[in-house]
Amino acid sequence: MATLKDLSKHLDLSVTQVSRALNDHADVSEDTKKRVTKAARELGYTANISARKLKSGRSGIVAMVVAAEEEREMPDVLLAGVIGLSAELSKRGMQFVLHVTTDGDDPVATHRKLCGSGLIDGFLIVNPAPNDARIGLLRSLGVPFAVHGRDADQPDYPYFDVDNHALGFKLTEHLLSLGHRRIALIDGPAHAVFAIRRAAGFQAAYAVAGVEPAQGRVLNVEMTAQKGEEAVATLFEVGGDRPTALIAGNTMIATGIYTALAKRGLSIPDDVSVVAHDDGLPRVPIQDFRPSLTATTSPLADAWGPIADALATRLTPPDRECRQVIVTPELSVRASSATC
Amino acid sequence: MATLKDLSKHLDLSVTQVSRALNDHADVSEDTKKRVTKAARELGYTANISARKLKSGRSGIVAMVVAAEEEREMPDVLLAGVIGLSAELSKRGMQFVLHVTTDGDDPVATHRKLCGSGLIDGFLIVNPAPNDARIGLLRSLGVPFAVHGRDADQPDYPYFDVDNHALGFKLTEHLLSLGHRRIALIDGPAHAVFAIRRAAGFQAAYAVAGVEPAQGRVLNVEMTAQKGEEAVATLFEVGGDRPTALIAGNTMIATGIYTALAKRGLSIPDDVSVVAHDDGLPRVPIQDFRPSLTATTSPLADAWGPIADALATRLTPPDRECRQVIVTPELSVRASSATC
DNA sequence: TCACCAATCCGAAACGTTTCGGGAAATCTT
DNA sequence: AAGATTTCCCGAAACGTTTCGGATTGGTGA
Known part of the structure; x- marks a missing residue:
């Protein structure tokens, strides 16, 4: 060479x-x-990137650490993220290191080790937990990073997030305005910040409408069709208090809901209204739903560019800009929701 | 630090x-x-890995380049590969760089650039094409690499492969022995070596059985349930010469076949026999098929360890061992295949 | 007593890049 | 015409590691 x-x-x-x-x-x-x-x-x-990094501290390499079990939990979302981020970073002349930790070893320790290995400029974090330990570590080490989502209301780091509170609020408000009172939110795992925020928006909509919030239920599941189906089973087996409307955290869960309701001979929207949030996952396009699905939409694909930018600007001295973006999804009313 | x-x-x-x-x-x-x-x-x-690499030439980092369009083609397989390889390499104290090329730019050029960037010890290649250009480049550059699959019968590089010829042969032979004559093989893209080999095995089984091979058909599609369904549509719309048995390249295609036949009111195995190769994809476990699916099995998950080993030993002087492994899958006869 | 050997250790150079502190020539000011 | 400024350039040091060639011991056999 x-x-x-x-x-x-x-x-x-x-x-x-x-x-x-x-x-x-x-x-x-x-x-x-x-x-x-x-x-x-x-x-x-x-x-020679090694030499450059050694002397100047810049390598153009950023890393993301994901736990194998997490991959199993939301495979489509993570796959979309890996591809999207890698592509966007490549465009900017940077490289993307994916580090998968095997079951059992600590992601935080992995971050620490990678920081010490002297070749990574910064990190990308997706799906933060409340008060995320990885974020805490990187902050204390002074290592640059950018987050998809955020672990606090007013973070001091660059991030790109959907306004999940508004999202939960809008979907719930829509159903409440149609006269529904017993609504169930079937969303992602309880340890994910986005699910927590959406649940808060859900509660807030009840409060604003002056409806007794105890009539609403929140179920936290892995975001797959399978789990969505099981959630419906749980909700509808338990006797009299069946919900009249369901909110799905993404289109995979919505798929499960559709098949579960069909199996029970319940029709949408006559017997049960269904609404969802649409991440724009290529595997489950929203156009394929019959009846057409009322949903808020904000494509995951829109996130990777801004996140790559956020990290890239964060990495470039001297300003070390802290770019923070929140997008609010719009609600599109379609055929799957109707008056109670 | x-x-x-x-x-x-x-x-x-x-x-x-x-x-x-x-x-x-x-x-x-x-x-x-x-x-x-x-x-x-x-x-x-x-x-400090940069310093180590600079002086000694060893960084412990290996890279894989995948094209975004390829990801879209076989998302599950690639995801499994990324996770599996990354995990196995982590175990061995190495790191895994995933580089996704965006539509339009050349994977070979990307390999060349990465070689020049002076931080990668070697490469992993999956799903090689016949006479693969990436393999040609790395060979000519003298850069170590290992392959999942192979682009020739007797390659001079380390690899791990399934005996795809035997696989195609076994599945076809099984159906022929049950009396089937019009068999269709629905497998991956025609530019993939594994599909070419399986098709060769398919033809060989016809030849050995002394059956006119023109009765067999090979369809090359992307390996998704959707495409499997469409393939069945093609095969069954065209009038009288319907196949009596189908071979699916993986369980995703088999899923599509099952739903397509169900839609047409055709029962398995009474009207049509169905057999498949099972990669052990977690998303579509073979146990879920009703009727149970006759299949050859060789889990993709078994490949990543040996491949990581192959590359690791290849990288360690002075021997630079060239480890080559071929596994032959066994056929398990179940309920989805019967006499014609 | 002396050379010899094994067991431990060390200084210095090198990998390829960036960057600091200057320096020479050309051009502009007065 | 002398100083000031601009424009373009260069040598040398440094980043953190590995490695080559030797150096220093203490112990051994002649």
């Missing part, structure tokens, strides 16, 4: 000047910049 | 000796080795 020294010999310039030319510094003439970049292309020069 | 120099000061030893102690060299006393490792643990020392 060609090195700076090779280039400098070939061009009869100092190594210094070649380096500065390639990094587009001010005090090198336009002419030499052209010559240098041309020669670099011809000789197939690529900067 | 603590460095070797910090340790050497703290222990009143030379940097050299600390390094040699940590790397378990022969000419350092057992006593100092103990002292050094203890101090390293206490001070939280982690070797």
Whole structure:
């Protein structure tokens, strides 16, 4: 592989000047910049990232640590994240290290080790828990990171999040306005912040409508069709107090709900109204639902670009900008929700 | 972060000796080795990988490049691969870099660039094409790599592969022995070596049985339930020459076949026999099929360990062993296949 | 007593890059 | 025409590790 020294010999310039030319510094003439970049292309020069990192501290590599069990919990979402983030980072000339921890070993320890290994510029975190330990560690170590979601209301780090409170509120408010009172929210695991916020929005909608909130129920499950089906089973086996409307945390759960209700001979929306949040997962497109599904929409795919940007700007001195984005999804009313 | 120099000061030893102690060299006393490792643990020392790579050429990082469109084609398989490989490499103290190329840019160029970036020890390649260009590049560059599958009969590189010819042969032979003559193989994309080999095994079974091979059909599709369903539609719409038996390339395709036949009111195995190859994908467990599915089985999960080993041994001088493994799956006859 | 050997240790150089502190020549000010 | 400024350039040091070639012991056999 060609090195700076090779280039400098070939061009009869100092190594210094070649380096500065390639990094587009001010005090090198336009002419030499052209010559240098041309020669670099011809000789197939690529900067040695190890050497760069060693000297300057920048490698352009960011990492994400995911637990294998977490992968199993929400495979589609994580897959979308891995692909989306990796692609967006590649576009920005950065590289993406995915580190899967096997069952049993601690993600926080893994972060600590990776920090010490001296080749990673920053981290990406998805699906934070309340008061997330990984975030705590990275903050205390002063290592840059960006988060999909957030573990507090006013975080001091860059993130991209959906307004999950508003999302829960809108879906619930819609159903309440149609006259529903016994509504069940079937959403992701209770240890996920997004589910907690959505549940809060759900409660808030009851409060604003002046309806006794005890009539609402929240079920926390893994976000798969299978679990959605089981949740419906739980809700409808238990005698008289059946819900008249269901809210699904994503379209996979909604799929499960649709099949479970069909199995029971209950029709949508005549017997039960169903609404959902749509992440835009390619595997379960919302157009495929019959009857068409009333839903809030905010594609996961929209998140990866901003998150990559947030981390990239965070990494570039001297400003170390802290970019924070919250998007509020719109509600689209379709055929799956009707008056009670 | 603590460095070797910090340790050497703290222990009143030379940097050299600390390094040699940590790397378990022969000419350092057992006593100092103990002292050094203890101090390293206490001070939280982690070797700086950039520096190590720069000097010694070893970083412990291996990369895999996947194209985004390929991800879309076989999401479950690729996800399983990413998780499995990452986990297995982590176990061996190595790290796994996943690089997703966005639509349009060339995977081969990406490999070349990564080779030049000076931080990757070797590559993993999955799902090779016949005469794979990535393999050609890495070979010519002398960069170590290991392959899941193989692009030739007797490759000169480390790999782990299923005997896809035998697999296609066994499934077809089974159906032929039950009296079936019009058999359709619905398998992965025509540009994948595994599908080509299976098709060859399919043809070979016809030849050995002395049956006119023109009665068999091979369909190449993306390996999803959706595409499996569509394939059945193609096969059964076209008038009189319907197949009496179907072979599915994996359990996702088999799922599609089951639903498509059910929709048409065709029963398994009375009207149509169905057999499949089972990759052990967690999403579509073979136990869930009704009637139970006759299949060859070889879990993808069994591949990642051997592949990680193959690459790891390949990377360790001086021997640079070339480990090559082929497994032959067994056929389990169940309820989905019967006499014609 | 002396050379010799094994067992431990160490200094210094090197990997390829960035960056600090200057320096020479050309151009501009007065 | 002398100083000030701009423009372009360079040498050398440093990042943290590994490794080469030797150096220092204490002990052994002649």
